[in-house]
Amino acid sequence: MSSLHFQFDMNGQHETLHISGGVDVRTFVLFDAVMQCLANSGGVLHIDLGDVDSFNSPAVGALVMLATQRRSHGGMLHVRCRSNGTVALMIQRARLDALFNLQFDPDDSSNAKPK
Numbered sequence: 133m134s135s136l137h138f139q140f141d142m143n144g145q146h147e148t149l150h151i152s153g154g155v156d157v158r159t160f161v162l163f164d165a166v167m168q169c170l171a172n173s174g175g176v177l178h179i180d181l182g183d184v185d186s187f188n189s190p191a192v193g194a195l196v197m198l199a200t201q202r203r204s205h206g207g208m209l210h211v212r213c214r215s216n217g218t219v220a221l222m223i224q225r226a227r228l229d230a231l232f233n234l235q236f237d238p239d240d241s242s243n244a245k246p247k
Contacts, residue, residue: 136162145175152183155191167194171201181213182237192222199231210235 136153149170155163170177179195181187199209211232213219223234 135159138166146178147175148178148180150180150183154186155184156186156188160188160190160194163191164194167198171198172205174202174205174207176208176210177202178210178212181211181219182217184213184217184219187219187222189222189226192226192228195223195232196228209233212237 136151136155136159139150141148141150147170149166151163153159177198195209195211202209209232211219211223212235213223215236220234220236223229223232
């Protein structure tokens with residue numbers, strides 16, 4: 133069974149949401165509810181999905197809704213993930229990199245030069 137964990141930090145106008153686990157059929161309702169709760173405010177929101185091991189297309193849709201709503205309130209959304217992970221793959225396939233200000237983990241082993 134999949135599990136999903138959230139940790140929220142706030143520092144002035146910057147909010148950070150760390151998410152770990154998997155977003156799938158069982159956990160999407162929780163993921164979507166959290167995204168909706170964060171949608172109606174401005175400021176900068178950083179979502180760290182570096183520890184997310186599964187991510188489905190409805191989750192991408194929830195992020196699109198979040199980014200659109202945040203921008204309508206003068207805010208901004210940054211998404212961090214692993215460059216070789218499922219989150220990056222889903223976002224890049226949908227060609228939504230720029231919408232989310234996609235960033236990759238700085239110590240991502242896939243960014244290292246091959247031997």
